[in-house]
Every structure is written in structure tokens, then in C-alpha cells.
Amino acid sequence: MIQVIADSLSLGSVYVLFALGLSLSWSVLNLLNLAYGAQFMLGAYFAYVVGNHVDLPLLFVLPAVMIIVAATSVVADNLVFRRLRTTAGTPVESELSMLVASIGLAAVAVTLVQHETQGESKFVPKSVFQVKTLNLGDTLHLTNMQLIMMVVTVLLTIALVVVVKWTRFGRAMRGVAVDPATCELLGVNSNRLFSTTIAISGALAGLAGVLLAIHLNYVDSTMGDPLLTKAFAIIIIGGVGSILGAAVGGYLLAFAEVLIVAYGPANYRDAIAFVVILAVLLLRPSGLFARQRWERA
Amino acid sequence: MKHDTKDLSVGRPRFARSVGIVGAAAALALVATACSPSDSGGSSSDSGLSGTVDVTSIQDLTGAVGPVGISTQNGMKLAEKQVNDSGMLGDAKLKISYQDTQTKGDQAASLMSSAVSTKATAIFGPVSSQEAVVVAPIGQSAKVPTIFTQAGSDGVVIGDYTFRVTAPQQYYQPKMAAYLKSQGIKTASFIYDSTVPTTKDITEKTLPPLLEQNGITVKGKYGFQNGTTDYSAYVSKVVGEKPDAVGVEGTNPEASPIISSLRNAGYKGLIFGGTSFGAASLKAAGEQAKGVVWATDFDPKSDFPKTKQFVADYTAMFGSPPVNYAAEGYDAVYLLAQGLKNANSTDRAKVQAGMAEAAKKGYDGALGPLKFEGNDLRQDGYLQTYDGTAVQPVENQS
Amino acid sequence: MFSYFSDNEVLIQQTLVYVLLAISLQVVLRCGVVSLASIGFYTLGSYASAIAVKDGWPPVVILPLVALASGLLGYGFGKPLAKLRGLYLAMATLAFDLVIPVLLINGGDLTGGALGIYAIPLAITTSSLFVIVVLVILAVSQIERGWMGRASLALRSDENLARSMGVRVTRERYLAFAISAALGGLAGALSAMLFRAVSPGSGGFALITLGLTMAIVGGRDSWIGAVIGAYLVTWVPEWLRFVGSYRALVFGLVLVVVIMFFPDGLLGAARRLFARSRRKVAPASRSEREAVPV
Numbered sequence: 010m011i012q013v014i015a016d017s018l019s020l021g022s023v024y025v026l027f028a029l030g031l032s033l034s035w036s037v038l039n040l041l042n043l044a045y046g047a048q049f050m051l052g053a054y055f056a057y058v059v060g061n062h063v064d065l066p067l068l069f070v071l072p073a074v075m076i077i078v079a080a081t082s083v084v085a086d087n088l089v090f091r092r093l094r095t096t097a098g099t100p101v102e103s104e105l106s107m108l109v110a111s112i113g114l115a116a117v118a119v120t121l122v123q124h125e126t127q128g129e130s131k132f133v134p135k136s137v138f139q140v141k142t143l144n145l146g147d148t149l150h151l152t153n154m155q156l157i158m159m160v161v162t163v164l165l166t167i168a169l170v171v172v173v174k175w176t177r178f179g180r181a182m183r184g185v186a187v188d189p190a191t192c193e194l195l196g197v198n199s200n201r202l203f204s205t206t207i208a209i210s211g212a213l214a215g216l217a218g219v220l221l222a223i224h225l226n227y228v229d230s231t232m233g234d235p236l237l238t239k240a241f242a243i244i245i246i247g248g249v250g251s252i253l254g255a256a257v258g259g260y261l262l263a264f265a266e267v268l269i270v271a272y273g274p275a276n277y278r279d280a281i282a283f284v285v286i287l288a289v290l291l292l293r294p295s296g297l298f299a300r301q302r303w304e305r306a
Numbered sequence: 307m308k309h310d311t312k313d314l315s316v317g318r319p320r321f322a323r324s325v326g327i328v329g330a331a332a333a334l335a336l337v338a339t340a341c342s343p344s345d346s347g348g349s350s351s352d353s354g355l356s357g358t359v360d361v362t363s364i365q366d367l368t369g370a371v372g373p374v375g376i377s378t379q380n381g382m383k384l385a386e387k388q389v390n391d392s393g394m395l396g397d398a399k400l401k402i403s404y405q406d407t408q409t410k411g412d413q414a415a416s417l418m419s420s421a422v423s424t425k426a427t428a429i430f431g432p433v434s435s436q437e438a439v440v441v442a443p444i445g446q447s448a449k450v451p452t453i454f455t456q457a458g459s460d461g462v463v464i465g466d467y468t469f470r471v472t473a474p475q476q477y478y479q480p481k482m483a484a485y486l487k488s489q490g491i492k493t494a495s496f497i498y499d500s501t502v503p504t505t506k507d508i509t510e511k512t513l514p515p516l517l518e519q520n521g522i523t524v525k526g527k528y529g530f531q532n533g534t535t536d537y538s539a540y541v542s543k544v545v546g547e548k549p550d551a552v553g554v555e556g557t558n559p560e561a562s563p564i565i566s567s568l569r570n571a572g573y574k575g576l577i578f579g580g581t582s583f584g585a586a587s588l589k590a591a592g593e594q595a596k597g598v599v600w601a602t603d604f605d606p607k608s609d610f611p612k613t614k615q616f617v618a619d620y621t622a623m624f625g626s627p628p629v630n631y632a633a634e635g636y637d638a639v640y641l642l643a644q645g646l647k648n649a650n651s652t653d654r655a656k657v658q659a660g661m662a663e664a665a666k667k668g669y670d671g672a673l674g675p676l677k678f679e680g681n682d683l684r685q686d687g688y689l690q691t692y693d694g695t696a697v698q699p700v701e702n703q704s
Numbered sequence: 705m706f707s708y709f710s711d712n713e714v715l716i717q718q719t720l721v722y723v724l725l726a727i728s729l730q731v732v733l734r735c736g737v738v739s740l741a742s743i744g745f746y747t748l749g750s751y752a753s754a755i756a757v758k759d760g761w762p763p764v765v766i767l768p769l770v771a772l773a774s775g776l777l778g779y780g781f782g783k784p785l786a787k788l789r790g791l792y793l794a795m796a797t798l799a800f801d802l803v804i805p806v807l808l809i810n811g812g813d814l815t816g817g818a819l820g821i822y823a824i825p826l827a828i829t830t831s832s833l834f835v836i837v838v839l840v841i842l843a844v845s846q847i848e849r850g851w852m853g854r855a856s857l858a859l860r861s862d863e864n865l866a867r868s869m870g871v872r873v874t875r876e877r878y879l880a881f882a883i884s885a886a887l888g889g890l891a892g893a894l895s896a897m898l899f900r901a902v903s904p905g906s907g908g909f910a911l912i913t914l915g916l917t918m919a920i921v922g923g924r925d926s927w928i929g930a931v932i933g934a935y936l937v938t939w940v941p942e943w944l945r946f947v948g949s950y951r952a953l954v955f956g957l958v959l960v961v962v963i964m965f966f967p968d969g970l971l972g973a974a975r976r977l978f979a980r981s982r983r984k985v986a987p988a989s990r991s992e993r994e995a996v997p998v
Contacts, residue, residue: 012542020536041791092964101736102967104790108738109920110963112913116956124950128372130559132590142570150545150572155538225535226566226590229559231370234909235533238802241795249792270539275528276500276810278539283803290796291784368952408952410910412718413941415899419714439822440901461822501809501904503819531806 025259030213036250046233052218082211242282355398369409381635435459455634478601478687487520500529562590604630616672637671722934726918728887742888747907749892778885820903923969
């Protein structure tokens with residue numbers, strides 16, 4: 010049972026780490042970003058590239074990769090999403106067109122990396138980070154990377170909650186999410202705010218990509234997509250716009266998945282996320298933890 | 307929204323017009339499809355071999371099993387070159403056109419159908435079972451010789467026109483089971499990809515009875531879906547069962563992450579697997595993969611002359627040593643070449659007969675001495691192991 | 705000319721099936737409802753049809769039955785889903801689409817597990833497929849002109865306005881759901897009969913992407929957009945052979961460019977161009993685009 014809890018915490022950290030940036034861009038920009046999996050993959054891929062070119066440890070590689078991915082995200086936003094946000098007639102139109110554009114952008118990124126790696130899976134060199142097993146008692150095994158991920162996830166969640174709740178920037182962010190026009194009148198530069206959000210979201214994707222690539226010992230052009238659907242489930246459980254909700258949702262989903270592998274029919278593990286999405290949306294669309302209803306036309 | 311109201315106010319006349327347009331288009335296309343002529347059968351020249359012999363390869367090059375497809379294609383290219391350079395087909399030259407399915411079944415179907423309707427003498431089918439079962443019936447019913455490699459499931463070799471130049475993995479498992487017994491293994495558990503037909507069959511159907519015969523108890527089998535990223539839940543479960551050996555049956559990119567994860571979780575026993583293990587796929591796991599054992603159909607270090615020659619030629623042409631998929635592709639092209647030679651014609655029926663004759667006789671290939679059962683290759687395979695950096699043969703194979 | 709048809713028969717069949725799939729997505733998108741459920745019904749329909757054909761049922765029975773059953777299911781599905789908006793609905797229907805393959809993989813002998821069902825007897829010809837698609841287009845184009853066109857246009861621009869104009873919003877939504885599901889199921893059933901193999905992977909994320917691409921790039925306003933979209937996704941990859949493995953990249957770029965510069969699809973762009981050259985009026989902005997009779 011201890012191992013089940015440890016596995017759930019580790020897997021939950023994987024999911025939350027991945028979902029935080031996606032949750033942010035969904036709640037602020039109304040962007041169902043299907044390219045997020047590709048951004049994550051870029052993080053992993055750049056960790057592989059940077060790690061193979063310079064002999065530097067994780068502490069240097071990680072920030073470098075986060076900046077690269079954040080920059081590519083901002084470029085994509087300026088070139089594509091900004092125009093779609095401003096020219097579409099209705100909110101539904103703009104959401105749909107951004108969703109479709111994100112599919113196109115993801116295809117571009119995935120194809121480029123696939124071409125560079127010739128479709129083979131790669132790995133982040135051991136010079137960046139050496140994964141070691143920590144034996145905590147007879148039965149419990151955790152790696153140092155799993156521990157780092159757990160700590161980073163908790164710290165990031167707290168930091169994001171603080172920023173969104175208590176800072177000026179966070180208030181503006183929440184305001185823009187609900188009513189951009191009024192916020193503009195109140196002196197908020199919504200385009201800059203959107204760009205900043207995109208940059209943070211991209212940096213988070215890059216961070217998740219690097220850590221997960223090391224944890225999984227695996228870098229591949231298509232590695233982001235399976236996590237994308239899990240992240241959607243997590244955001245739905247927690248309620249769109251709730252960072253804390255996403256964190257709790259991530260650990261709940263991980264716990265359910267670990268349980269079904271440990272005690273149930275393991276083959277159905279991947280159905281859980283989808284069943285959860287359907288059930289929550291049909292029974293309690295605002296998420297399990299949201300206090301007020303966010304309904305957007 | 308101005309036009310909307312305008313658009314809504316008018317109804318009938320436009321409807322009538324659209325009926326007209328659609329109707330005319332319908333008539334045109336019906337005429338066209340109804341009159342599909344029969345002259346598209348294939349270039350059946352009976353006057354011996356000459357000119358170019360057109361062959362189509364339908365392979366996943368950029369999709370889920372892209373690296374496998376590319377290796378296969380490299381082996382085929384080498385064979386194509388050697389067949390043409392050696393003058394094996396007299397004046398005639400083999401010309402293979404390489405097409406990409408992107409792991410899409412419908413794409414495979416459309417490529418296959420257009421290949422069948424052109425003058426392609428024969429077709430090389432995709433390595434993925436899911437695509438192969440789409441392609442095989444089309445080839446068989448159109449009576450076009452269709453040659454597969456890999457694609458180890460049922461529904462691929464379905465008639466006299468379908469050939470397979472890879473012994474399905476099931477056939478090398480007896481050797482694996484015997485080896486496990488010889489190592490004193492009494493219990494085994496499995497982590498396997500339940501979305502890949504071959505690995506699913508091996509884990510659920512082929513291996514359990516074989517292990518049983520060798521006195522090995524299967525403690526648990528845990529299937530995951532292709533694309534799973536974190537294996538820790540499966541690994542914890544398996545490690546908790548404390549089996550003497552763990553079978554990892556998945557695709558190439560899944561090998562290293564699962565092995566690393568097992569070792570990180572403190573598993574110290576034997577890890578065994580299938581053809582997804584190899585120098586490229588174990589590199590990420592490195593030292594952690596030391597000592598894993600797998601069964602495969604190709605031993606690049608073999609003393610068999612044809613294999614040695616193939617390894618040397620391949621390395622000279624592509625700059626890196628071949629893997630099993632390349633050897634299979636190479637042997638597949640030679641099956642066709644012998645069929646063409648025996649038939650001395652590009653007529654599909656004659657080529658089929660020629661290939662069946664070659665298969666019946668057997669031939670020396672890159673994989674070793676090849677024996678067929680009907681149109682399907684049979685081999686008992688080789689056991690290989692990894693020393694942390696390179697692939698080595700397993701000593702004392704029975 | 706004739707050998708062109710026989711050489712490309714499968715591509716033609718594929719285009720026709722995709723036309724149905726694209727229309728199934730358009731029907732809902734046009735009402736301002738981002739539902740992707742028809743992809744799930746496509747997968748269900750293809751399996752139902754594969755099993756029935758192998759069991760010896762005639763296509764004339766299977767096709768209407770699958771369409772009807774999908775439509776009824778879609779109607780029932782629409783009830784709880786109708787209250788969801790925008791991205792939430794997209795998400796719920798996406799989950800529906802993606803849970804189906806997991807169930808199919810674990811479906812045992814009935815669904816053929818990971819391999820799916822293969823060696824399905826050829827049950828339909830290209831000409832009958834063509835007739836079916838033409839019939840569907842006729843029906844849809846009539847609906848486009850009639851109640852649905854009015855209601856959906858109003859719904860898309862302003863739901864409350866639509867309600868006050870007497871559009872029964874909820875009922876229209878259910879009907880759109882039902883029609884979308886029926887067409888998705890029908891397209892799936894036809895695909896199993898034509899391509900003679902179904903596998904659990906065929907209906908996943910890739911098909912959702914493909915379906916949306918067709919509906920958006922072609923244009924959502926009319927069935928002609930669906931035809932354009934289906935034609936492009938089937939044939940452009942053939943023309944792009946020369947770019948080799950960069951094909952998906954070019955495809956992605958085309959998608960982004962079209963959604964940015966021709967938000968109402970290529971059909972909308974063509975209409976504007978046509979209207980401009982005919983009337984010699986000043987370039988129309990998006991909200992003033994001219995409709996051309998079809």
C-alpha cells in the first residue's frame with residue numbers, strides 16, 4: 010500500500026507538472042491548446058539537444074530549455090493566436106479557430122522533430138542528470154528524479170496560486186479571462202498580458218518536458234499526446250481556471266490509475282481519464298472543487 | 307449579418323438549382339465508374355524478362371513504426387541494387403517504388419489498391435500487422451504477389467499470393483522458454499503492450515503454455531496501452547510479485563523506459579523480451595539493460611557466409627550495421643527476384659508460381675538458411691543479450 | 705479518363721466517405737456547437753457494420769440501421785450535453801471519442817482486440833456509395849435552406865436573439881446532434897464495407913484532427929465546403945508526395961494559414977472573390993461577405 014501511495018504521488022506529479030501550464034492558458038486565453046503536447050515535447054527534445062552539445066548539469070540546462078520553449082510559444086502567439094483572438098466574430102468562433110490552429114502548429118513542431126530524430130526515440134544524456142534509486146526501507150523505492158518532481162510540483166502549484174490570487178498581475182489575469190473588453194477600459198494591456206501568460210505556460214511545458222524526459226528515460230516526437238488527454242481530464246476534474254483544482258485533480262487521477270493497475274483490470278487504465286471527463290462534465294460541469302460556476306457562452 | 311437574412315428569405319429556386327448541379331455531377335460520375343475498363347490489369351508480357359520490372363513497396367516510414375519501416379526499406383534498397391548489378395534477371399532491372407502509409411490503415415488500403423491497378427508485378431507489404439491485414443486481402447483477391455516482413459499476426463498470409471519473409475515471433479519462443487528453464491527460472495511476470503497484436507498474442511497466448519511446459523509459473527500479466535508514458539504502476543506491481551524473470555513485450559521505444567523503470571524500482575532478476583530489444587532501443591537504458599535476453603530472427607555476428615556478406619555490404623552502403631528488419635527486407639526482395647527468375651516473366655500468376663517454387667526449395671538469406679512452410683517463413687531464432695553497450699550472442703543456446 | 709477513375713477508385717471512395725464525415729461535423733459546428741461526437745459514432749458505426757457484414761447481413765439493412773441507431777443515440781447523448789458550452793462540450797465529446805478505442809481493444813473476440821476486424825467481404829460498390837452521398841447531400845442542402853439554416857445561423861451568432869425570434873434552441877441542438885451522429889455512423893459503416901478492415905486506432909485523435917480540418921478548411925456554411933475539405937485532405941497528400949516526410953508539416957502550415965486568412969474556409973474565400981469580380985464592389989469585410997447562390 011505504501012508503494013501504491015508513492016507511485017500515485019510520483020505519477021500525480023507527472024500529471025500536475027504537465028497540466029499546470031495548460032490549465033493556465035485555457036483559463037486565461039480560452040485556448041484549448043492541442044499544441045501543448047508539442048511544446049512539452051520540444052522541452053524534452055531541446056534537453057536532449059542541449060545536453061548532447063554542452064557538458065552542463067540540469068541546473069543550467071533546465072532554465073535554458075524553459076526560455077527556448079517560452080520564446081517559441083510567444084512567437085506562435087504573436088504570429089497566429091493574436092490574430093485569431095481579435096478577428097473572430099463570436100467567442101465560440103475564436104475558440105474553435107484557435108483549437109484548429111493549434112492542431113496545425115503541433116503538426117509542424119512534431120514533424121520537424123520527427124525529421125531531426127529520424128523517428129527514433131532518444132534520451133537525455135546522463136551528463137545532465139544521473140537518476141539514482143533511493144531505497145527507503147525494504148519495500149519502498151523512489152528515484153531522486155521522482156523526489157525532485159514531487160517537490161517542484163508542490164512548489165510550483167503554491168507559487169502559481171499565490172501569483173494568480175494575490176498579485177496585481179494575477180488579478181488582471183483573472184479579469185481578462187472573464188471580460189477582456191472591460192479590462193482594456195480599466196487600463197490593462199490585454200495583449201501583453203496574454204503574451205506573458207503564454208510565455209509562462211510555455212516555460213512550464215518546457216520544464217515538464219525536461220524533467221519527464223529524464224524520469225522516463227525517453228524523448229520522442231509523439232511523447233506529448235498521451236499526456237494531453239490526461240491533462241484535459243485533470244483540468245476538468247479541478248474546474249477550468251482553478252490551479253489548486255488541477256493539482257488535486259492530477260493526484261486523484263493518478264491514484265485511480267495506480268489502483269486499477271494494482272488491484273483491477275490493468276488494461277482499462279487509459280479509459281479512466283475519459284470516463285472521468287464525461288462523468289464530471291455531465292454531473293458537475295464546473296469541476297469538483299470550483300466554488301462558483303464558470304460558464305462561458 | 308446582412309447576407310444572412312437575405313439568404314434565408316429565398317428558398318425554392320436555389321434548391322432546385324442545387325439539385326440540378328448535384329444530379330449532373332452524379333450522372334457524370336456514375337457513367338465514369340460504371341465504365342471502369344479492365345485494361346488496368348498489369349503488364350503481362352510473356353516474352354521473357356526485359357526492361358524494368360515495376361514493384362511497389364507500401365511501408366510505414368513516418369508513422370508509429372517509422373524506424374522499422376526505414377530499416378526494412380534500407381535492406382530492400384541494398385538487395386534491389388545487388389539484384390540489378392549482378393545481372394540475376396538478365397537484361398531486366400528491378401525498380402521498386404517506395405510509398406509511405408504513415409500508419410494509417412486507409413492510406414495503406416488506398417496505396418495498395420492503386421498499386422494493384424497499375425502495372426506493379428508484385429508488392430511489398432507493410433510491417434505493421436494492423437496495416438498488413440488491410441493490404442493482404444486486396445493483394446490476394448487481385449492475384450498480385452504480395453510479400454510481407456514482420457506483420458506476425460493472423461490474417462496476413464491468407465492465400466497463395468501472400469508471402470511472409472519473417473518467421474512470426476511465436477516460433478522463436480520455444481528457445482526462449484528453454485533458456486529460461488536452463489537459467490533456473492521458476493516464476494515470471496509480464497509487462498506488455500496490449501495494443502500491439504504481436505506482443506499481445508505472445509504474452510497472452512504463445513508464451514504461457516510454453517513456460518508451463520518448462521516448469522515456469524506465470525505470476526501476472528499487465529497490459530498497457532501504446533503511448534503510456536509512466537510505467538511505475540506496472541513496475542511496482544511486477545516487482546512486488548518477486549518473479550525470477552520479467553518479460554517486457556512491447557515496441558522498440560518502450561524497451562528502455564520499462565527496463566530503466568524496473569531497475570530503478572530495485573528489480574535485480576532476469577529481464578527478457580522480443581525483437582523490440584536491440585542495440586538502438588537499449589542504448590538509453592545503457593548499463594541498466596546489461597544482461598537482458600531476447601529472441602530474434604537475425605544474428606549479425608553469425609558465421610553464416612551470406613549473413614557475413616550482407617552485414618559487410620549493408621555497413622558499407624549505409625554506414626551503420628544492419629538490424630533484423632533490414633535483413634528481412636533484403637531477403638524479401640531476393641524471394642521476389644528468384645520468383646522472377648523462375649518465371650522468366652512479369653506475369654503475376656507466373657511470378658507467384660516462381661516464388662512458391664523458390665520458397666519450397668528454400669534459399670540462403672541474410673537471416674540464415676531460410677525454410678518456408680507454404681508461403682510463410684519458419685525459423686527458431688537466436689537468443690541475444692546486451693552487455694551495456696553492444697549486442698552479444700547468448701552462450702550455450704540449446 | 706476512365707482509367708483515371710479505376711486507378712484512383714480507392715481515393716474516390718475515401719473522398720466520398722470523408723464528405724459524409726465532414727458534413728456530420730459541419731451540421732453541429734454551424735449551430736455554434738463544437739461537438740466532435742460524430743467521430744465516435746464513426747468508429748462505432750464501422751465496427752457495427754464490420755460485424756454485421758461478416759455475419760452476412762445485407763448492406764441495405766445495415767446502413768439505415770446503423771444511421772438510425774447512431775441518430776437515436778446521438779439524440780439521447782444530446783440531452784445531457786446540451787447544457788455544456790464551447791470548449792467544455794468539445795472536451796466531453798473528445799473524451800467520448802477517445803474512450804471508444806480503449807473499449808474496443810478490450811472487446812475480446814467480438815471486436816478482434818488490438819488487431820480489429822479484417823477480411824470483411826466487399827459489400828458495396830463505388831456507384832452505390834456515390835448515390836448514397838448524393839442523397840445525403842440533397843437532404844442536407846434542403847435542410848440548409850430550410851428550418852435548420854435559419855435556426856443555426858441565428859444560433860451561431862446570438863443564442864438569446866435566436867430564442868427571442870422563436871427558434872426552439874434546445875430542440876434544434878438535439879436535432880443537430882442526432883443528424884451529426886447519424887451521418888458519422890453512416891460514414892463509419894460505409895468505410896468498413898469499402899476498406900474491409902477496422903482497427904481500434906483508426907478512430908482516434910488522428911480522425912478528429914482530419915475531420916475538423918475538412919470542415920474548417922473547406923468552409924462550414926454549406927455542404928460544398930465539406931466536399932472541398934474532403935477532396936483536399938484526400939488528394940493534397942498525393943500531390944505532396946514530392947515533399948516526402950515533410951508532408952505533415954506542409955499540411956499543418958496550410959491549416960494555420962487557412963484558419964488565419966480565410967476563417968470561413970476556402971468556400972467563403974471563393975465566394976468573396978467571385979462576388980468581387982462580378983459586382984466590382986469594394987472588398988467586403990467578413991461580416992459583409994456576399995452569399996452566392998449554390
